[in-house]
Amino acid sequence: MSVIKNDYIAVNPYSRPGLALPVVNKIIMHYTANNGGTAKNHRNYFNNLRDRYASAHIFVDDKEALCIVPLNEVAYQANDVQRYINGSAYRGVPALLSNANFKAVGVEMCLDKKGNITAATFNRSVDVAVELCKKFKLSATDIVRHYDVTGKNCPAPWVNNPSEFTRFKNAVTAKLKARAPLHGLHWRWARRTLYIRAGANWNSKVTFTIPNYYAAQINYDVEKNGFYQIIFQGKKGWYKPSSTLYWFEKNPTVKYEVTGEVVNFRASYKWGSKVVQTKKKGDTALVLRKMKNGWLQVVLTGGDIGYIPDSTKYVRKVA
Ligand SMILES: [Zn+2]
Known part of the structure; x- marks a missing residue:
């Protein structure tokens, strides 16, 4: 089940231009810089925005994650100019050139009244990022901060304390690696x-x-x-x-049949060790592995383990 709830704003020139997003190479993380503002507050704010160009796809607070711009549309999130390098606007992420708004989805983390990203918001943002990674076939290394893209101080708590950003990506990686629960x-x-x-x-x-x-x-x-x-x-x-x-998890054995008239399976992988079971031509046995000296470790009747040299004089793999 998705952690992301769709609550789209109306198409408008300022915050939802309705342009197709041609590719998603990265997930850009932001913070709202607006103490106490919820995901819903921001959704309504961007729905009514008329005096500047700005938006992001998803807003996360400690209660919910709202997708306000469809994930296949452009949001105006990270094409700002903070400083120039050799006369060109600073751009720190080559995969997002020349305009990050056309190559990424953006996630805004809301702040509590004191200006903190709460644990609940952090964890929900991890779940959102995991979902986006799966959807767009990305990994945690494809998560960047707005700061990395244009140099903007966003999300400020992760610019001031980069270990929090590392902790975030590690949490996403751990969740992506976790196996889905088994059923049936x-x-x-x-x-x-x-x-x-x-x-x-x-x-x-x-x-x-x-x-x-x-x-x-x-x-x-x-x-x-x-x-x-x-x-x-x-x-x-x-x-x-x-x-x-x-x-x-998988059948570890391979079926063999006995080729010798009477074959003794021994307790160890050497001649002279005691005989565990004797089988006759045409009987079957399950081979578990080949030992370093070329003998086979065999699962015998009742689960007993025996050994026999890997030679068609004694046994051969059933085709
Ligand atoms: Zn930002």
């Missing part, structure tokens, strides 16, 4: 013998076990106390799959 049934493979509970807590009795390397389904839609419903061979129980220590 997902196959997982047990990394070890798992004791599945009758109820959704560790004191509940074990109702069945899943041998290591066996596949079960986790139902991410049925959750209680952090425990999820587990379905294994028609049986249902509860497990807290809190750690990737206990499950493989």
Whole structure:
């Protein structure tokens, strides 16, 4: 669900020219420099603006994020001239040349009565930036301050204290990396013998076990106390799959068949170690990995682990 609410101002020459925004290369962060003014206050102000050219796409306060100019239209946000370098207006972000208003979306952070960007406004602005990054296929390195573009002292709290701007971008990166929550049934493979509970807590009795390397389904839609419903061979129980220590996300094994008449799988990857299981020609086994000396680590019946040299004299991959 979007954190951004659309509340567009009317098309007008001063704050919503109605021009198409041809490309979005950056997200420009601003502050309103107007203590106590809410997102709604600014929306109404820009809707009635008649004496200068100014606007931004989104206004964020500690209650909401209002999009007042559609994200596919130009807002007059960052083409101001603060100083000249060799006779040309200072422009600090090459990707926004020659006019940033045609190459970026702008986000204004509102201030509380004391002139601070509150934690709620900061966090909501992070969510807004995350959404914009996803929409326009950008990353946190594409977020710039108005200051970076033209040299304007905006957002002043992040010009005075650049570590706040860094903290903002880091928060956006962390959220972009976070995985979406899972839903529905997902196959997982047990990394070890798992004791599945009758109820959704560790004191509940074990109702069945899943041998290591066996596949079960986790139902991410049925959750209680952090425990999820587990379905294994028609049986249902509860497990807290809190750690990737206990499950493989993908089937870690490759199916092999036995080619020798009688093949001994050993407890270690060397001749002379004890025999764990014996299989006959045509039997199958699941290979987990190849060891450094060329032996295969094999998942045997019941989840036992055995080893066999990787040679078609003994086993071969099932095509
Ligand atoms: Zn600004």
